Amino acid sequence: MTDEETLKASLRRWIRGSSNPRVLWRDGIGLKARGKSFKSATLSYFGNNPESPSGRELTLVEVPREEFGPGYDFENATTTFKLRDNEIEVLQKFLNGLLADEGHYVRVGDKSVADALADSFIQSGQNDRTLMNIFAAVSKNPELAMMVSRQPEALALSSKITDENHKDVIDRLDEMARRESPAASEKEFQKLVEKNSWIFGGRFIEPIRRRSVTVLDELDVPLTAVDGSLHIVELKRSDINRLFVKHRNHWIVGKDIHEAVSQVENYLFALDSAGDNIRATLNLDVYRAIGTVVVGHLDQCTTDVTREEAYRAMRIYNSHLSRVRVLTYDQLIANARNAMALGVVGAGDAV
CATH class of the missing domain: 3.40.1350.10 (Trna Endonuclease; Chain: A, domain 1)
Structure with a gap:
């Protein structure tokens, strides 16, 4: 492959500062090799602390080729689409296959939802092996494991499942202690x-x-x-x-x-x-x-x-x-x- 062919097939990646005081920096990447249009994805990070940005914005852009010349007309985008914060997380989960099944997905924000989820899990007859498989799948994805561990619902759900397991043990002990024959x-x-x-x-x-x-x-x-x-x-x-x-x-x-x-x-x-x-x-x-x-x-x-x-x-x-x-x-x-x-x-x- 010649240098010119390599250049045409390559994807461009960049990290830039910004003149906007609200924007800490921007990460970007071209989504396709050279063609009739140029498509890119740019993540803008907002806030005052580079160690802990207060928000993110994902911008998807498609720009056409210049009418005259080898470049692209970045001033006149054909399509622009923006996602912010939680919307970006949803897209990430979708692309990672975490939202693979058809249905409705709800973002939970308090312990009552976690309690209801745990009750449904236990009442459905799921056994310890199923739960172990879930945890094993999470542990194989470091990014997912970190994301789950940071959610208060994870602790609430874990506590609820532990309580239900303890109740089950006590009930079994009670049944055994009362058993008469045998x-x-x-x-x-x-x-x-x-x-x-x-x-x-x-x-x-x-x-x-x-x-x-x-x-x-x-x-x-x-x-x-x-x-x-x-x-x-x-x-x-x-x-x-x-x-x-x-x-x-x-x-x-x-x-x-x-x-x-x-x-x-x-x-x-x-x-x-x-x-x-x-x-x-x-x-x-x-x-x-x-x-x-x-x-x-x-x-x-x-x-x-x-x-x-x-x-x-x-x-x-x-x-x-x-x-x-x-x-x-x-x-x-x-x-x-x-x-x-x-x-x-x-x-x-x-x-």
């Missing part, structure tokens, strides 16, 4: 809870992948607290008939609770005995470790204890424990729902 096993509870450690409070980071922290014991759900200490969650069955028993004139906790607490106390003793070795090998502070026992559900209890009497007996029992706390599944579920209503992540182990 009753949920400890392993079923463990599988659900270890994937949703948030239910025990925001101060816990994540489950420890290695459950055998000591030689003799295997922990149900060992959690790491934000201060680096260990929190042991021991999950028992919910279908315990004599969770509370009458002793003389008072209701007390039954043997299942005593045995579960003793089990966790033995775990804590074993951790204390091997504390230095565990710190050196796993970088865990077990000297400050505490434990939570989740056991039974009042709806599964066949004794005639009332809810008030049961919770009073549990408070009295917990008040005399040091490093272990006990709560029933119905208490854990109620705490989690109350925490969500208050906008708090996780339920904690308070009763």
Whole structure:
């Protein structure tokens, strides 16, 4: 290709200042090689701060060839078309294939629209895999990811979907804890809870992948607290008939609770005995470790204890424990729902 042929086939690109004090600069490019007309697109940036322009204007121009001569008549454009700010973004999305489907597209401006969108998404039966595919597609387009992350609706939508997922987990836990035949096993509870450690409070980071922290014991759900200490969650069955028993004139906790607490106390003793070795090998502070026992559900209890009497007996029992706390599944579920209503992540182990 000769130099003349190369010149004819090339597209011109330019960046210019402006005599207009409102215009910071102009970016432009020719849209076609030389022909009967010259077509260009120019982006003008407005404002006072070059680092953060206050507005943009896209101008599309077509000018004819000069009647006499090799150039173009830039003073007499055949067509001029201008787009501003949000209109430019719409065109960008269209050209990038983001508005590929037929239909109506609405720009949202407040959280209520994001809430409605999340509700529609969840009610339509979309699963986690679909959501992951959406996020994966966004992550492959850095410009799109940046654009989405800057929108307040993105945070509102993410928060709404997280809340709905948390509600779903709590409902599943409630269904499992109330199930009578067949009753949920400890392993079923463990599988659900270890994937949703948030239910025990925001101060816990994540489950420890290695459950055998000591030689003799295997922990149900060992959690790491934000201060680096260990929190042991021991999950028992919910279908315990004599969770509370009458002793003389008072209701007390039954043997299942005593045995579960003793089990966790033995775990804590074993951790204390091997504390230095565990710190050196796993970088865990077990000297400050505490434990939570989740056991039974009042709806599964066949004794005639009332809810008030049961919770009073549990408070009295917990008040005399040091490093272990006990709560029933119905208490854990109620705490989690109350925490969500208050906008708090996780339920904690308070009763």
